[in-house]
Amino acid sequence: MKFVDEFRDAGTARVLATKIAALCEPGRHYKFMEVCGGHTHTIYKHGLEDYLPETVSLVHGPGCPVCVIPMGRVDDAIAIAEHDDVILTSFGDMMRVPGGRGSFFDSKAAGADIRMVYSPLDALKVARRNPDKRVVFMAIGFETTAPSTAMTVLRAAADGIENFSIFCNHVTIIPAIKAILDSPDLRLDGFIGPGHVSTVIGCRPYDFISAREGKPLVCAGFEPLDILQSVYQLLLQLGEGRCEVENQYSRVVPWDGNPKALQVIGEVMELRPHFEWRGLGFISQSALQVKAKYATFDAERIFNVPGVRVADPKACQCGEVLKGVLKPWECKVFGTACTPETPIGTCMVSSEGACAAYYNFGRFSRERVKEATHS
Amino acid sequence: MTEDLLAESSKSQVQDLGPSIPTRANWAEEAVAAHAGAEHLTREEQVLARIAKARARKPKIKEKRITLSHGAGGKATQTLIEAVFLDAFRNPVLEQLEDGASLATAAGRLAFTTDSYVVSPLFFPGGDIGDLAVNGTVNDLAMCGSRPLYLSCGFILEEGFPVADLQRIVASMAAAAQAAGVQIVTGDTKVVERGKADGCYITTAGVGLLERPTVLSAAAAEPGDVVIVSGPIGDHGITVMLARGELDIEADIISDTAPLHELTANLLDATGDGVRLLRDATRGGVATICNEVAVASQVAVVLDESSVPVRPVVNGASELLGIDPLYVACEGRLVAVVAPDRADAAMAALTAHPLGAGAAVIGTVKDDPPGLVLLRTTFGGTRIVDLLVGDPLPRIC
Numbered sequence: 024m025k026f027v028d029e030f031r032d033a034g035t036a037r038v039l040a041t042k043i044a045a046l047c048e049p050g051r052h053y054k055f056m057e058v059c060g061g062h063t064h065t066i067y068k069h070g071l072e073d074y075l076p077e078t079v080s081l082v083h084g085p086g087c088p089v090c091v092i093p094m095g096r097v098d099d100a101i102a103i104a105e106h107d108d109v110i111l112t113s114f115g116d117m118m119r120v121p122g123g124r125g126s127f128f129d130s131k132a133a134g135a136d137i138r139m140v141y142s143p144l145d146a147l148k149v150a151r152r153n154p155d156k157r158v159v160f161m162a163i164g165f166e167t168t169a170p171s172t173a174m175t176v177l178r179a180a181a182d183g184i185e186n187f188s189i190f191c192n193h194v195t196i197i198p199a200i201k202a203i204l205d206s207p208d209l210r211l212d213g214f215i216g217p218g219h220v221s222t223v224i225g226c227r228p229y230d231f232i233s234a235r236e237g238k239p240l241v242c243a244g245f246e247p248l249d250i251l252q253s254v255y256q257l258l259l260q261l262g263e264g265r266c267e268v269e270n271q272y273s274r275v276v277p278w279d280g281n282p283k284a285l286q287v288i289g290e291v292m293e294l295r296p297h298f299e300w301r302g303l304g305f306i307s308q309s310a311l312q313v314k315a316k317y318a319t320f321d322a323e324r325i326f327n328v329p330g331v332r333v334a335d336p337k338a339c340q341c342g343e344v345l346k347g348v349l350k351p352w353e354c355k356v357f358g359t360a361c362t363p364e365t366p367i368g369t370c371m372v373s374s375e376g377a378c379a380a381y382y383n384f385g386r387f388s389r390e391r392v393k394e395a396t397h398s
Numbered sequence: 399m400t401e402d403l404l405a406e407s408s409k410s411q412v413q414d415l416g417p418s419i420p421t422r423a424n425w426a427e428e429a430v431a432a433h434a435g436a437e438h439l440t441r442e443e444q445v446l447a448r449i450a451k452a453r454a455r456k457p458k459i460k461e462k463r464i465t466l467s468h469g470a471g472g473k474a475t476q477t478l479i480e481a482v483f484l485d486a487f488r489n490p491v492l493e494q495l496e497d498g499a500s501l502a503t504a505a506g507r508l509a510f511t512t513d514s515y516v517v518s519p520l521f522f523p524g525g526d527i528g529d530l531a532v533n534g535t536v537n538d539l540a541m542c543g544s545r546p547l548y549l550s551c552g553f554i555l556e557e558g559f560p561v562a563d564l565q566r567i568v569a570s571m572a573a574a575a576q577a578a579g580v581q582i583v584t585g586d587t588k589v590v591e592r593g594k595a596d597g598c599y600i601t602t603a604g605v606g607l608l609e610r611p612t613v614l615s616a617a618a619a620e621p622g623d624v625v626i627v628s629g630p631i632g633d634h635g636i637t638v639m640l641a642r643g644e645l646d647i648e649a650d651i652i653s654d655t656a657p658l659h660e661l662t663a664n665l666l667d668a669t670g671d672g673v674r675l676l677r678d679a680t681r682g683g684v685a686t687i688c689n690e691v692a693v694a695s696q697v698a699v700v701l702d703e704s705s706v707p708v709r710p711v712v713n714g715a716s717e718l719l720g721i722d723p724l725y726v727a728c729e730g731r732l733v734a735v736v737a738p739d740r741a742d743a744a745m746a747a748l749t750a751h752p753l754g755a756g757a758a759v760i761g762t763v764k765d766d767p768p769g770l771v772l773l774r775t776t777f778g779g780t781r782i783v784d785l786l787v788g789d790p791l792p793r794i795c
Contacts, residue, residue, distance in 0.1 A: 024713050033778035070779020119787070132463035141645060141719075247777045352442055358449035363787045364473050365460050374720070382449075384781040395698050395764050396772050396780040 030246030040074040046258040059217035060087025060375025067384035069247040082347035083377035088164040094333040097122025104135040112146035113161040123333035143175035150187035170284035173291035190322040198309035216242035225280025244272040302342025341368035351381040471681030472786035507608035509544035522641040524652030528570035535604040540659040544606030552601040578657035618674040619695035623763040629756035632712040632726035656730030668747035672740030685724040701761035
């Protein structure tokens with residue numbers, strides 16, 4: 024595939040791997056966090072860790088949009104879907120996320136009209152085709168997806184589509200990174216910055232990580248060579264005693280972000296005072312809600328959602344996994360009580376979740392796997 | 399009876415293979431380590447061992463209601479089959495869980511199979527529910543190593559369904575049956591109220607004659623065997639997905655639906671008992687078949703991503719949809735596991751037929767780690783290829 028295969032070239036990867044190994048100080052261990060779930064997925068899907076020395080470990084961060092949705096919000100969405108005249112539309116990833124009373128799939132099997140869509144504009148299409156129904160879009164994601172949700176609201180407003188609304192669960196990345204940095208259990212040497220989010224917010228918001236926290240960040244693309252190069256850049260910075268924000272993904276990410284997208288978000292949404300993150304608890308100013316100006320498109324205002332906080336199951340250690348304190352397999356229920364078939368925690372659901380990625384792609388002694396595949 | 403046949407056939411296969419099975423020098427040490435308890439294992443390995451144990455447990459349905467995942471051909475489907483159907487109907491023939499049942503009668507050995515078709519839309523580029531329903535059952539019979547003879551068909555029609563559409567479907571069934579050399583000899587029709595079905599569902603069953611002594615089984619793979627696929631994968635699944643028009647993607651691609659009985663006959667004639675098993679890569683795709691083999695034969699199946707034939711358009715669409723072509727259904731492709739000394743003969747037989755022109759060796763069977771499918775990625779890394787829980791593309795057949 025053009026413009027993709029170039030970023031998956033094994034020959035280039037070998038060259039980079041040699042350079043990476045040469046940059047590692049003997050005896051020193053390096054811990055880098057990839058913030059974004061998309062990176063986690065790429066790392067496992069392509070078996071990228073085979074190229075890294077054992078002294079470099081990648082820690083999976085909180086940037087999987089599905090993983091951070093708390094159980095209470097799933098319950099709220101299901102409560103909306105249970106209205107007879109409602110069609111709830113959602114990305115496929117959300118369908119199996121467990122709430123306090125089951126998942127969207129369970130609710131759908133019990134009779135609710137819940138449909139998978141690939142974009143909020145598809146949800147708007149569903150609304151146009153079903154004028155006698157109220158169509159609600161389960162909006163999730165970081166700043167990456169917020170602009171398309173906001174655009175859809177603007178389109179609905181312009182076209183006078185009155186049976187469409189969004190259940191807004193958009194979150195913002197910077198407060199999540201701050202929460203990680205505040206966590207005392209974790210010592211990181213640097214960050215692989217979230218490329219998709221950065222296409223919208225740019226690289227400037229990360230300045231505090233290098234300036235105040237003294238950690239380098241390299242904003243990275245999503246092909247395996249992008250990530251490998253970012254690791255190289257991080258090691259280079261550490262070796263040279265630098266600590267900067269760098270943009271590896273410059274073919275897509277403008278340093279100042281996308282002002283139009285930010286403007287659209289700002290038009291439709293505003294920061295919430297508080298929002299609960301799965302496993303991380305309440306983080307202030309960390310999520311978006313629909314502005315009063317667009318109240319008629321806000322499902323939270325239209326429907327009387329229970330809004331009950333549902334505690335995570337006791338055994339679930341998603342929070343520690345999201346913060347990178349625990350590796351997926353270190354969670355007590357990993358792979359036994361909590362599996363992709365019957366997930367307890369969100370990290371086991373999405374293909375971007377650290378636990379699901381590890382379970383589906385990496386769940387075996389690397390040595391034995393290597394022996395089988397490289398001999 | 400089936401068990402006896404199976405035991406006998408695998409014995410003869412082992413004899414053929416004798417010298418080429420790689421022996422591990424350190425097998426004794428590994429066996430000791432595996433049984434000696436935790437102290438030899440790292441913490442991560444202990445967790446992984448615990449998971450392997452949990453996965454080997456008897457499957458149990460935890461859901462209270464059927465969800466779409468139960469029909470997707472992945473883990474949930476397997477659980478449903480084993481915990482509900484197999485548990486209730488248990489017998490030695492069904493327990494094999496092959497594409498069709500092999501039945502020994504006084505008159506000879508027969509293959510018997512059935513399949514239901516609920517594809518949406520009913521008509522798609524390259525085919526429709528009619529030829530799909532014939533080819534799918536013909537292929538299940540062919541994968542048992544049999545010559546397909548007779549089919550039955552059952553229709554469930556929704557009130558209001560256009561007769562013209564039904565005639566179109568039936569005409570395409572007739573043409574497909576003729577092409578496959580089978581006759582549709584019995585049938586049934588039911589009509590349900592509007593809204594109780596989606597237009598037209600078809601169930602076909604088929605009987606075939608097992609003319610060769612070979613017994614094919616997912617449990618027959620041996621270390622050293624090669625894994626072959628008969629052509630580019632994923633065409634059918636992607637075609638149907640795009641035909642629904644929900645994605646606003648237009649691509650030049652048609653379904654690969656086709657009868658594979660000639661291809662399997664050629665293959666079996668050319669390789670004799672060197673073929674361990676044949677499977678048509680329908681729901682769940684090539685990845686699911688490889689997992690069945692790995693578990694049933696307690697071997698590792700190691701695939702080489704760069705050798706897997708995938709059309710650029712399928713690759714592109716899969717990339718956009720975030721799915722892996724290894725899991726996407728085909729309706730005219732087979733996966734064969736073949737003894738290493740017959741691999742060349744198998745490839746020659748496949749590529750000589752138009753339906754096998756794009757055949758490729760995509761992997762090998764190894765002894766360790768048993769029960770897993772591993773993938774050497776094009777990028778040069780490794781990962782596991784597990785069963786999917788649900789299906790990213792529902793109702794494609």
